[in-house]
Amino acid sequence: MQSALFFFEVGSLSQNLSLFQTHFILFHALYRLNQLGHETQTFNIEIHVLSIQLNVISANSTTEPSCYLESDGLRDYYLDWNNFDKTDSADVASLLSQFWQKYNKNALYTPQLVEQAQAYFEFDTTPTMKELKAKYRHKSLEYHPDKGGTTERFSELLNHYKVMKNAITKL
Template sequence: MLDNPLKATIQAILHQCSGPISEHQLIRELKARQLITDTSSLDNLYSVHFLVMNALYQLQTELLDHEWYLSISPLEIHLLRVCAVSQHNALANGSHDCLLREYYLDWRNLDTMSHEGLQQLMDQFWRRFAAWDQRSDALIVLGVPSTAKWEEIQLAYRKKAAELHPDKGGDPGLFREVRTAYEMLAKSYKKGKC
């Protein structure tokens, strides 16, 4: 595995932080130290993002040997002390984390990414973001938390639909809004997205 040129500086920054740091803050700090210069284009931003994530995942493995666990997400990168007993479990978070880890540790994913491939990734991200945003709005309409199980969503829908049904003197517009929210959530549950 190639050694990442940002790794030592990122490690020093993380040890100086008293709490979590975002990827954006980390990149800003690397720019201030003049290790990163240009993030003005999508291609350059992806390269910087990849280098930062690659360094973080390399550090995650190395720091574990020194009883540190590096928790990695774009919004919160956090260096935590771990006890020796939990070291063997620390990197086995879940399949999604493992897939990200494998992706960012494979330098070929940086070398082979084309501008068109980046554009497709961005388009996929915005579609997922829009779907998540619609889901959040639908949950608010039904008055349930984002952690609600399907049975709770169904119960909330039945209750709201009974209150708002036009045949029972309810508001037809609000009833349609509740029904639309429920139908959108039902589709996402059938596709296995929730």
């Protein structure tokens, strides 16, 4: 395993994959630290997208930290190193696209994402809807799980198709 310092060197946050890896390591460490606080019943860390807060548990407190009373999919995700190891650049692009689609529909269609989708479909310029649909049909025959493809590749195809379709309709 590589040293965590590698991910914090100058320039390590300039690529989406290394940014994801750095974020993953940070959140993995926070959740591990939170486990320690829970096990020792001395503190808990509230970990949210926009804030991280340390809560010290007093010696006479009888309540368990609330973060361990319920299922936490994010905690499970960040504590599983397989998620770090198996995530590649395409996965990160898909995760980012899904994130922006969920939290800010307009940001899904940033120039960078449109450029990536255009390259994915091998267009030099913005295509017509007819050209996009033809490329989409061709790739869907190859990537669809029922045709021998995988769910991941087909999901990536759908994400790129949505980005291009929106870019074309906004012209």
